[in-house]
Amino acid sequence: MKIRTSNFMKDKSNFLNMRVLPLTICSLLSISLLLLYFYNLPFSPSSKNEFTQSKPIINIISQSSLLVPPPSSSYSEKKKAYQKQCDYSKGDWIKDTKGPLYNDTTCSLMKEGRNCIKHGRPDSDYLYWRWKPNECYLPRFEPKTFLQLINNKHIAFVGDSVARNQLESLLCMLSTTSIPKLVYKNSIGKDSQFSRWYFSSYNVTISLYWSPFLVQGIEKSNNRPNNELYLDHVDEKWAKDMDQMDMIVFSIGHWFLLQAIYLEGNSILGCHYCGLNYTDVGFYDVLRKSLRTSLNSIIDRRGHKGKNGIDVVVTTFTPHHFEGAWDKAGACPKTKPYRSEEKKVEGMDNEMRKVEVEEVENAKNKGNEFGRFRFEVLDITNLALLRPDGHPGPYMNPFPFFNGVQEYVQNDCVHWCLPGPIDTWNEIFLELIKKWEEQPRIDLSI
Numbered sequence: 001m002k003i004r005t006s007n008f009m010k011d012k013s014n015f016l017n018m019r020v021l022p023l024t025i026c027s028l029l030s031i032s033l034l035l036l037y038f039y040n041l042p043f044s045p046s047s048k049n050e051f052t053q054s055k056p057i058i059n060i061i062s063q064s065s066l067l068v069p070p071p072s073s074s075y076s077e078k079k080k081a082y083q084k085q086c087d088y089s090k091g092d093w094i095k096d097t098k099g100p101l102y103n104d105t106t107c108s109l110m111k112e113g114r115n116c117i118k119h120g121r122p123d124s125d126y127l128y129w130r131w132k133p134n135e136c137y138l139p140r141f142e143p144k145t146f147l148q149l150i151n152n153k154h155i156a157f158v159g160d161s162v163a164r165n166q167l168e169s170l171l172c173m174l175s176t177t178s179i180p181k182l183v184y185k186n187s188i189g190k191d192s193q194f195s196r197w198y199f200s201s202y203n204v205t206i207s208l209y210w211s212p213f214l215v216q217g218i219e220k221s222n223n224r225p226n227n228e229l230y231l232d233h234v235d236e237k238w239a240k241d242m243d244q245m246d247m248i249v250f251s252i253g254h255w256f257l258l259q260a261i262y263l264e265g266n267s268i269l270g271c272h273y274c275g276l277n278y279t280d281v282g283f284y285d286v287l288r289k290s291l292r293t294s295l296n297s298i299i300d301r302r303g304h305k306g307k308n309g310i311d312v313v314v315t316t317f318t319p320h321h322f323e324g325a326w327d328k329a330g331a332c333p334k335t336k337p338y339r340s341e342e343k344k345v346e347g348m349d350n351e352m353r354k355v356e357v358e359e360v361e362n363a364k365n366k367g368n369e370f371g372r373f374r375f376e377v378l379d380i381t382n383l384a385l386l387r388p389d390g391h392p393g394p395y396m397n398p399f400p401f402f403n404g405v406q407e408y409v410q411n412d413c414v415h416w417c418l419p420g421p422i423d424t425w426n427e428i429f430l431e432l433i434k435k436w437e438e439q440p441r442i443d444l445s446i
């Protein structure tokens with residue numbers, strides 16, 4: 001963390017006005033955090049918490065009386081009930097006695113750092129909440145139904161480590177019905193960046209593509225202080241396989257906060273915290289351009305006659321919950337969700353989400369003329385925001401307090417425990433697929 005971050009923090013009052021300050025703090029936190037995860041830099045005292053810690057007292061009343069009983073009916077009957085469109089993004093987390101479908105003994109597919117139970121997280125309340133949308137009931141995940149609906153299909157998760165987090169949640173839930181076979185794995189360092197699982201009884205393939213910008217990019221490294229993004233070139237690491245995919249889930253965001261240089265055409269568009277003499281253009285428009293290039297490339301390559309249709313889901317930005325210094329024990333100490341009226345999506349979370357929603361709308365309009373595309377957002381920013389209790393925090397590492405409370409401890413307040421709230425993203429994903437099943441694509445170009 002010896003990078004610009006520390007100077008930037010010291011000098012901030014000189015050149016930052018109040019309007020950009022909250023955003024900057026968010027960004028800096030995320031930068032420290034990402035460095036922490038992706039490069040494992042040593043701790044540095046420069047990242048002291050410089051803003052007030054707010055620890056609102058949460059008073060969660062028992063919500064069980066609000067729990068709508070699940071319709072005890074067959075899938076087809078249920079189908080009718082959900083035909084009216086439901087906005088899954090607005091609602092509340094309510095107490096649930098059932099708990100998750102899987103646990104660390106039943107699922108061996110998850111990345112170690114998400115395995116909060118195995119790593120000794122002492123509380124388990126965070127496992128007993130379910131999302132209650134205001135307008136409808138969100139059914140529990142049904143692994144069989146999911147696999148039946150995507151029978152003979154290939155779903156690709158494309159994006160960053162949050163994409164992988166969602167994929168692992170899905171695989172763990174599906175594994176309760178059918179164990180997938182790992183058929184491909186390409187790891188760089190410790191992490192698998194490209195992998196593919198196969199469910200033979202359903203002929204279903206689920207794959208993971210590491211592409212944190214979706215467009216072509218060179219990731220920063222020891223001798224390259226900035227990421228380099230080529231905003232008008234889709235990242236062929238995933239796009240080259242597009243013809244084999246039936247459904248793509250994009251999940252990106254946090255990598256856009258890092259220092260970077262942006263190129264478009266043959267020229268430099270600008271940069272972000274890059275320390276060079278280029279205009280700092282921020283990252284919202286950059287996220288927009290990256291998404292647009294990627295969604296356009298799908299329309300361009302899959303819009304022709306003779307090509308099968310394709311479904312594209314964009315998981316919206318997931319907020320982090322750092323309340324204090326990322327290297328202190330209580331970085332995301334909450335053990336209960338917020339009530340919906342306690343927290344609203346705002347600031348950077350809101351801007352990132354907005355860009356994603358707008359670009360999906362934009363792609364819908366463009367893709368409409370072909371009839372063989374379905375674009376949708378998986379709008380989880382709000383429900384994720386309400387779950388400060390769902391992150392591994394210090395339990396990203398096994399038994400972090402085994403030798404007593406440490407002064408410095410790595411915390412993960414960005415990713416999600418497995419099992420955990422991220423399982424709900426996939427419950428909504430399943431509802432989306434069910435909805436699509438009832439509204440088949442019409443190929444307008446034949």
Ligand SMILES: *[C@@H]1O[C@H](CO)[C@@H](O)[C@H](O)[C@H]1NC(C)=O
Pocket residue numbers: 102103104105106
């Ligand atoms: C994990 O799930 C299995 C199967 O549902 C159950 O038998 C076991 O007790 C669970 N383990 C824990 C630690 O909850």
Ligand SMILES: *[C@@H]1O[C@H](CO)[C@@H](O)[C@H](O)[C@H]1NC(C)=O
Pocket residue numbers: 152153154203204205
């Ligand atoms: C199996 O699924 C793939 C898509 O992943 C599809 O191309 C292929 O036709 C399917 N095979 C059968 C026998 O349906």
Ligand SMILES: *[C@@H]1O[C@H](CO)[C@@H](O)[C@H](O)[C@H]1NC(C)=O
Pocket residue numbers: 277
């Ligand atoms: C930065 O660029 C501006 C305009 O392009 C130029 O006037 C200035 O001298 C440059 N500063 C440095 C330190 O290179």
